[in-house]
Amino acid sequence: MKNAGFGVRLGAHLLDNNIFKLLFIIPFYFISRSASEDVLRAGFSSIMLLIVFVFGVSIVIRTIYNVYFVSIYGGTLGKLAFGLKITSENKLLDKKTAFYRATAGYAFSSVFLYLGFIKILTNKDHSAWHDQLFYTNVTRVANSTAGVMALVALIMLNLILFLTSLSNFVNAEVLAILNNLHM
Amino acid sequence: MIYILQSNLLCDYNINVMRTRDIVKNSIYISWDHKLLWIFAVLAGLTFSNSFRIPNSSSKNNIKKDLQNTEMMLEDANQEANVLGASTQRFIENPKDTMRQIFVTSGEAIAATSVTVTVGIMLAVFTAVVTRNWARGAFVSGVHKAVNKKKYTLGELSTNGRVMMVRNFKLGVTIILLLLGAALLSALLFTATAAIATKVNWMLTALVVISIIVGMGIVWFYLISTTVFSMIFLNVDQSRVKDALGNGYDFARANAHRLVKTYLLTAAVTLGLAVCMLAAFGLLVVLIGGLGYAIFGLVYKFSEVTAYMGALVAGIPTVFVLISIWALTKGLMSTFKYTVLIYLFNDVRNSK
Numbered sequence: 001m002k003n004a005g006f007g008v009r010l011g012a013h014l015l016d017n018n019i020f021k022l023l024f025i026i027p028f029y030f031i032s033r034s035a036s037e038d039v040l041r042a043g044f045s046s047i048m049l050l051i052v053f054v055f056g057v058s059i060v061i062r063t064i065y066n067v068y069f070v071s072i073y074g075g076t077l078g079k080l081a082f083g084l085k086i087t088s089e090n091k092l093l094d095k096k097t098a099f100y101r102a103t104a105g106y107a108f109s110s111v112f113l114y115l116g117f118i119k120i121l122t123n124k125d126h127s128a129w130h131d132q133l134f135y136t137n138v139t140r141v142a143n144s145t146a147g148v149m150a151l152v153a154l155i156m157l158n159l160i161l162f163l164t165s166l167s168n169f170v171n172a173e174v175l176a177i178l179n180n181l182h183m
Numbered sequence: 184m185i186y187i188l189q190s191n192l193l194c195d196y197n198i199n200v201m202r203t204r205d206i207v208k209n210s211i212y213i214s215w216d217h218k219l220l221w222i223f224a225v226l227a228g229l230t231f232s233n234s235f236r237i238p239n240s241s242s243k244n245n246i247k248k249d250l251q252n253t254e255m256m257l258e259d260a261n262q263e264a265n266v267l268g269a270s271t272q273r274f275i276e277n278p279k280d281t282m283r284q285i286f287v288t289s290g291e292a293i294a295a296t297s298v299t300v301t302v303g304i305m306l307a308v309f310t311a312v313v314t315r316n317w318a319r320g321a322f323v324s325g326v327h328k329a330v331n332k333k334k335y336t337l338g339e340l341s342t343n344g345r346v347m348m349v350r351n352f353k354l355g356v357t358i359i360l361l362l363l364g365a366a367l368l369s370a371l372l373f374t375a376t377a378a379i380a381t382k383v384n385w386m387l388t389a390l391v392v393i394s395i396i397v398g399m400g401i402v403w404f405y406l407i408s409t410t411v412f413s414m415i416f417l418n419v420d421q422s423r424v425k426d427a428l429g430n431g432y433d434f435a436r437a438n439a440h441r442l443v444k445t446y447l448l449t450a451a452v453t454l455g456l457a458v459c460m461l462a463a464f465g466l467l468v469v470l471i472g473g474l475g476y477a478i479f480g481l482v483y484k485f486s487e488v489t490a491y492m493g494a495l496v497a498g499i500p501t502v503f504v505l506i507s508i509w510a511l512t513k514g515l516m517s518t519f520k521y522t523v524l525i526y527l528f529n530d531v532r533n534s535k
Binding site: 055057059060063099100103104107108111112113129132133134135 | 222223225226299302303306307310313314317318336337338340341344345503504507510511
């Protein structure tokens, strides 16, 4: 079975990325909703802590998520939504191989300007370096409509939440400056 | 009779010199042709500065320097705060307090963050150890195949890496313990002998110090050679860690003369390569930096904000590209060094 092309795999990757971006943006949004001069003064440290916390969580969750979903369902949510399946000799990957692929494999492919991923474009069988390293195939088993729709929706949601949070913070900041001027 | 013996020795010596030169020359071509091995070398951390790092106080000094730099940066930030707007000033007018504030917000938040960060760091360290030892196995078997002009696939190298990962880890730990022990022993010996000698007279002290330095140099030469060749034995023969260490030491002892020559020649070529690469890299930095500065200056005339935004947007990928190029340069150098050593290893084995 032929490997999936670069475009679909990029789409799946972006979808996974946007799912994790949402992890960052949702708490950021809720903090911004209650942003006031006091929050800006006293809450700066809390925001910093939250960012570190979410970042730490996302690293842990992302690795576990990748290994678990790839070994149990044959792909991450992004890949499944885009109708992609990761297999090795027509079988699902065992947990060890999934772990190696997600850590050492991705590290190898991204060390030099993500050349290992770009190889999907130039290789005849559309295999990335991490696929060649662990004898894996990323095949297309369904169409990508659901994935494309989910990706567009998530990008829009992330953008709206981010811009709204930003404007909430700016408004609070302007109010704080105006209050200072009046005082 | 003496003449014949002398001429034979001379002849043998010349053949060896030629061989070493050929090894180095061929290694340059091999390491240039097998670029994928550079990436394995980068991931394996097989640079001389990394794998042969002797624990000393310089890292502590660096930390001290970093702390001093941070203090200076904080003072700079204080000064800059006067120029910046009122709202930003509030956060950076006393950065030390702000930093303290971050860590003294609330007990629960700190505990949660500490646990997450600790788990994250542990996972990152585990991943780094796995990747490093996997890459070591893959790299050495790849270089060995390249030296023997055998074809290989990424999958084959990766499988070798996986098979040898645990043994590479064990060897690494053993070597670190050995190096630490040697460092401790050298320091103790040096201090004790110097302390005793200073009480006698300064001539004796100088003599003792020189002989200790020479002795330590020899010990470190054998230790480093054993380290490198035990790793080669381990991954090429897929032997046990104990056997690999023994074989590595025997190899270093039996070929000390050739090893010194090879190290010196390799060091000279690497130094030349480093100078060339550094010059090219410097030129690239100057060109990109100059171009960036010129564009920044032009845009700055029209819009200050756009200029800074542009610098930020263009600066991050540029730094990323430069770091990648730098990493690959180090990868090339490591591949070259290990190609020379594996070539030598092969040459000695085949000549038996």
